[in-house]
Amino acid sequence: MTSFFGSVFWLLVTLGVLVTFHEFGHYWVARRCGVKVLRFSVGFGKAVWKRIGRDGTEYQIAAIPLGGYVKMLDAREGVVPPQLQDQEFTAQPVWKRILIVLAGPGFNLIFTVAALWLMFMLGRPDAAPIVTAAPQSMAAVAGVQPGDRILAIDGRAMATWSDSLDAVGNALLDRSPLPLTVRSSNGAQKQLVLPLDKLPPGQTVDQYLTTLGLELAPPPPVAAAVLPGEPASLGGMQVGDRILSIDGKPVPDFEAMSKLVQQSAAISPKLAVVVERNGNVVPLQVAARHESLQGQPLAWVIGVSGETATLRYGPVRALREALVDTWRNVTQTFGMIGKMLGGQASTKNLSSVIGIAQMANASAQMGFAWFLQFLAMVSLSLAVLNLLPIPVLDGGHLLYYLIELLKGSPLSEQAMAIGQYIGLVLLFSLMGLVFYNDIHRLLLS
Known part of the structure; x- marks a missing residue:
């Protein structure tokens, strides 16, 4: 899969998973609060698939997969039948409306913790x-x-x-x-x-x-793992051996060792390997093998690997680490937003869907655990972004309801309309900035 199509595919997977989970949060809490949900949509625009559930909700997948929404019964959007007045959104107590708004970002945070937990357990x-x-x-x-x-x-x-x-x-x-x-x-x-x-x-x-x-x-030229039955093991190499030379050529690090194996074995598969073991110099004879591993091109192998680091924990420790990582990243994200607003950090660090698509593809190529971590970080970013007090975002609606709690009555339609316009200007300005950043980076790369 080419880089472009891979990026598009993994971006769609990322948005599909995270948007669905975010909107499901609004949907699930709205239903629990007694609000009728008219439509649950993944994506915007014309529906490419839809069906009506037994609960009367229309479930659909739309043509533009860059978001989603939950449409609830709302008196501001049309006449509500008398028998459904108690299921209408604006008729609910303000605390219920606050819970419904918070549910989207809240479910994104739950997803972040769950993805990190699974990532830590898988390793x-x-x-x-x-x-x-x-x-x-x-x-x-x-x-x-x-x-x-x-x-x-x-x-x-x-x-x-x-x-x-x-x-x-x-x-x-x-x-x-x-x-x-x-x-x-x-x-x-x-x-x-x-x-x-x-x-x-x-x-x-x-x-x-x-x-x-x-x-x-x-990594240093130390045998961190020696596979049983492979040439290095058959030649007498042990875990912990420091490889000093191959066919008389010094080995400064593990990457150099891998290159020397290819060069020397191409001349003769029988390699004279000198290792240091417990302070002693030990000469070994290792017969390299020419084979293809996991679909890779043919190469000379001896069955030894250098030092790596794998983060893997049991279920309890993994959950604790996931919670700690989530809290650390939440505080760092809000801190970065504060630094950008204060001019201490450059807005050039922001990325749009272009940058997200590239990172999605790169993390997917690195393995499932890495992709899980990427999903967790994007989910957390969605939660934080949606909590910003910008009208049209969840945080903007939350701000309206908090003001309603303080003044004892809802904001006027005019005030909310002005807020919507301001929110749209801010949102489109932010989108323009992040797209400019990514396009600028692409042109310079």
Whole structure:
């Protein structure tokens, strides 16, 4: 599947799942509050499929899959039969209307926790947080050395490269000094400080990361796993062996080892491998095998893999981590919005459906666990976006009802109409900004 069609497909999957779940929240709570639901639609525009349920609700999938809606019985949109007056939306107590409005974002948050919980139980494959620093970069000047392993960032323990990158990315928006705990390749632990306060304001996170120069390093040439019955195992290699050389050529890291296996085995499959084991140098003879793994092109393999990091927990720990991650991301998202409004963070960091489609495709290619995490983050973003006090969004309606609670009566039709116009202007302005950002990035790439 090409990148374009893959992006479109996974965007439709993402929107289909998340919009359905969001709108189901409104639908489910509305029904529980005694409100009649006339239509449940996934997508906008002309229906491509629909049916009438036993409850009288029209369920449909529409042609434009960029949203959805729940249409409730509402006196503002037409005459309500006398026998249905008690099921009409505006006739409900204000607390019921608030619950119905909150249900969409609330269900998005529930989905976020559930997706992260499943992701943690399945296990998300990742790279170990072993880093290097680009020459003369900010990270290099701060003391980051090739082969350093990140142990903690600002006091929070790090187990994977992705989590480390995420923590650094969020810290870059604050542009304040960032404490880093690392362990050198020789085993020594050291405390460093990345001087993010010296970064110029108004740049994107990607630009900041380039200036910082902190990069993922290839894993060390250590056998983290040796497959039974494969050439390395038959040749006597053991887990924990550090590979020093292949056919007399030194092995600086695991990526170099993989390349040397291909080069040397192409000349002769019988490889002279020297490893370090418990402080002793041990020579081995390994006969590489030419085969195709999981549909990949033919290659020389010896059945050994380097160090990786997989986040996997049991059900209870996974739920706790999912709740912690959700809360952390909610606070970070609101914090980022505040920084953008205050001019401390660039609006160039925002993305439209174009960027979401690209990320959806990329995460799907990385595996189901990664796609689950992506769905969780987009679902959380939808929840936060919908809670913003902008008329036409759930947060705007919530604002109306909170004002009604305070003043004891609903806002006038004129005030709400003005609010709708303001909301549409704000929403279309935001859409224009994020589309501009993505198109600009595409033109520069």
